[in-house]
Structures are given as C-alpha cells and as structure tokens.
Amino acid sequence: MARSGAYNRTLTPFGFQNERRTFWEAKDTYLKMSPFLIADKIKEPLLLIHGEADNNTGTFPIQSERMYLAIRGNGGTVRYVTLPHEAHGYAAKESTEHVLYEQIQWFDKYVKKAPPRVLGSN
Numbered sequence: 001m002a003r004s005g006a007y008n009r010t011l012t013p014f015g016f017q018n019e020r021r022t023f024w025e026a027k028d029t030y031l032k033m034s035p036f037l038i039a040d041k042i043k044e045p046l047l048l049i050h051g052e053a054d055n056n057t058g059t060f061p062i063q064s065e066r067m068y069l070a071i072r073g074n075g076g077t078v079r080y081v082t083l084p085h086e087a088h089g090y091a092a093k094e095s096t097e098h099v100l101y102e103q104i105q106w107f108d109k110y111v112k113k114a115p116p117r118v119l120g121s122n
Contacts, residue, residue, distance in 0.1 A: 001047040001103060004059050004088050007067040008036035012058045039070035045077040045110040049099055051086030059088060079106065 009016060009030040013023035016033075023030045031037060050064040061082065068080035081102050083095045090096055
C-alpha cells in the first residue's frame, strides 16, 4: 500500500527531500528513485491512495494517477483511490474512515487470503 507518493522523480526535476541537485545534475539518482520506470516488474498487488487536492509539489496526484496506469497497463494488480478535498495529509473523519476501509478490504483480499509463497520467488 502506498499513500500520496512520488513515483516518478523526473516530475520533480529541481530537487526533492534532501536531494538538492537538479535532475540534469543527478540523473542516475532521479532514475533510481523512480519506481514508475519499473512498473512492468511490479507483480505484487498494490493499493494507491492519494488526496485529490495534494498541494505538496513533489506529490501532486498525477504521480499516483500515472503509476496506477503504468502498473495496470502492464497487467499488474492495482487499485487507485482518491480522497476528495484532501491535501497531502488526510484530515477529514470520512477520509480517515475510507482509508481504513480500503486498507482492510485490500489486506483481507491480498494478504490474509493470499496463497502461501514459495521461498525465493517474487
């Protein structure tokens, strides 16, 4: 499960968190920090949750939208949930309850009822 994430660091080309170099100064770092680029290899089910009004410049909703489309387009199992009127942190009681509902449903389906995994396989 991932909430309000940044999956494609090329969409934040002028730095992020403690990375002060630009994309053009540190391309390898930006690419290594971009799971979007390996969306075709994500085979585990993934729940993405994002506030529709996320005002954090590094985590605009387009990050989750594009990650969802990339995983789904490559045949992965993914669900994308948006929370209306919510910013980067979720404040409304309804949103918190919705997140808990989505998490429980997801974990019940893909974790609790998941078949046993063979060691060494992904």
